Amino acid sequence: MAPVTFTARPTTVGRARLGRLVTPHGLIDTPQFMPVGTQATVKALTPGDLAAAGAQMILGNTYHLSLRPTAERVARLGGLHRFMSWDGPILTDSGGFQVFSLAHLRRVDDDGVTFTSHLDGSVQRLTPERAMEIQALLGSDVAMAFDQLVDPGLPAVQVAEAMERTHRWAERSLAARGRPDQAVFGIVQGGVDAELRRASVAAIASQAFDGIAIGGLSVGESKAAMAATLDVVGDALGDDPRPRYLMGVGSPVDFATAIERGIDLFDCVLPTRVARTGQVWTDAGRLNLRNAALQDDPGPIDPGCACEACRNHSRAYLAHLFRAREMLGPRLASVHNVSWTLALLARLRTGLGDGSFGAVRDAVAIAFGRVYDAV
């Protein structure tokens, strides 16, 4: 029996589909957004907060958790779900992103990556096999193959080299899968080069992965380049029935763009990261809770939002909390942003069914265009 099953039906919107991913810990309506809980916590939020916000699946991270508290300890304590008291589905990143973001702390070779721990400077080794072992110990519902992403602006030779390494690591990741109840997703790389992306889709989609992730995007390239790359990947995948996960995306305007091009799953730190410094997302665009003008605003962050922060608190109160550096500020802002983002995804799903998708997409584009339009 497959660890996860995915059923999806096409819609009238481009390559968009409406689907359902069933995992050992529950189901996910797609397209869906997964809040990121790198260190076994979606920063500032309890599992109850996440459930109330409508979260169906969250992320954990191989690199961080293997260093602390260590995968072995999590396993001894009953696995990641029990450890963090999140009963729903969990996807674990393989640590591939850290190969990219911690560039100055690592050395890459064909076998794997050697890191200097950002915590204590100790030498750490991550290979496809070890990444899969860690994820098996964590017990996530979906494990990610160990990949290497690079700046798409690098010379094509280097982008191709990292991509080909990713393909070899994909095979090894799949061969090293540790448990039958855990799905494994492969990751397509290739920067913003159409030819490389097509080659990468061919190399990854031909393997027995349970899902296909698109990595290496939203790392500085333009919105247009990301959309064009998603078009290429979408064409190359054709009617491949597996779930498609766009890694590390996105901002409010990115979701519709990607959904139209066939994406089913998203994850991104943005809603929680920006929330902690006072930026909240609303139907009218974004709002900086530190702005002086909000100190006298008795209204909620977003009148259309049903989250705890919007139900119970005013912008003026939030503005005060951030000004006073009270931890409730980042917490309530995180509650709101995750709730709002998940609600946006719900509206987009509804829109795919009833024809209002374009209207939702355009409203968000107008509200956020000023900020997130791109280069």
Place this chain on the structure above:
RNA sequence: GGGUAGGUUGAGCAGGUGGUGAGCUCCGCUGACUGUAGAUCAGCCGUCUUCGACUGUGGGGGUUCGAUUCCCUCCCUGCCCA
């Protein structure tokens, strides 16, 4: 009343022995953040017409080419004595 130490841009300071005081930390203002080394980081933070210029060292006066510095006087604050 006497003595003493002080008064520097919102706050707290640094510096300054007659020769360029706009330097720091807070506060404040604005922005950034995309598979989280991020409750972080960046810019601004006297005024203006801002690649520059002007003003500013408690108030007033004096000496001087030139005063934050020297002199006179007044005001304010802390501490000690009476």
